[in-house]
Amino acid sequence: MKRLIEGHRRFLTEAFPTRRDQFHLLAEGQAPETLFVTCADSRIVPDLILQTQPGDLFICRNAGNVIPRAGEPAGGVSATIEYAVQVLRVRHLIVCGHSDCGVIRALMNPERLEGLDSVKDWLQHVEPAWRYLGGVESQDSELTRHQALTQANVLVQMDNLKSHGYIHAATAEGRLRVHGWYYDILSGRIECFDEQAGKFVPLVG
Ligand SMILES: [Zn+2]
Structure with a gap:
């Protein structure tokens, strides 16, 4: 906590004035x-x-960059997204997963979730990612499977978005574009889902 308070002191004296x-x-x-x-x-x-x-x-953040489907209990996620799209009229909506995501690791190893009832419950929103997993074999490395599952989860959440009528309308009207991204912590690079290619490609060449 001391580090945070010191940081805020520096913000007030150095960053804020400029x-x-x-x-x-x-x-x-x-x-x-x-x-x-x-x-x-x-x-x-x-x-x-x-x-x-x-x-x-x-910014809307939660474990696993989840967007619950319309009609499901969603806590603050749906309200945040609805406000951004309908009131602030954002033009772009980015769903961004990342390497080494703990939620995806939990999905791959559900036996480790003993006593974590809320996490288990939340994982139901991520589970459909298994169905989006194409071209990945069980003999592939854990890293490869983790990345594929994380990217599949981004597609699941983009699909969940479409279940909300106002998102569907906003994209149909052309006033909102939805993007799926994957951020690799080690390289710092972002990949985006290319709908025509049907795969994630580098955001920056
Ligand atoms: Zn994560």
């Missing part, structure tokens, strides 16, 4: 163009990997 005008504007309101749905994992820092600024990204 951006006073920016924060002055931000205090009046927000108009982010992008909703970024990603995992709660501490190693994903959206503003760092995308070099974005305060006010750029509306």
Whole structure:
């Protein structure tokens, strides 16, 4: 906690004064163009990997970057997404999974979830990823299977999005585009799902 308080002290004395005008504007309101749905994992820092600024990204985070289907108990996730799309009118919605995701590891090793009832319950939203898993064999390495399952989960959550009528309408009207991303912690690289190619390809060549 001491580190956090010291960090905030440095923010107030060093970072804030140099951006006073920016924060002055931000205090009046927000108009982010992008909703970024990603995992709660501490190693994903959206503003760092995308070099974005305060006010750029509306962010929804939860274990496994899950988007429950319409009609399911969803806690704050559905409300956050609905607000971003219907009120803030974001133009892009990105669902971003990542390497070494604990939720995907849990999906691969459910026997390790003894006593974690809430996690077990949450995993039901991720389980359909098994059905999206194409071209991966059981003899493939754990790393390969983990990556394939994580990417499959991104597709599941993109599909779940479509079950919400207002998302369907917004994409049909062309005012919202949905993107599926995969972030690799080791290389720092992002891959995006290419619908025509039917696979994830580098975001930056
Ligand atoms: Zn994760």
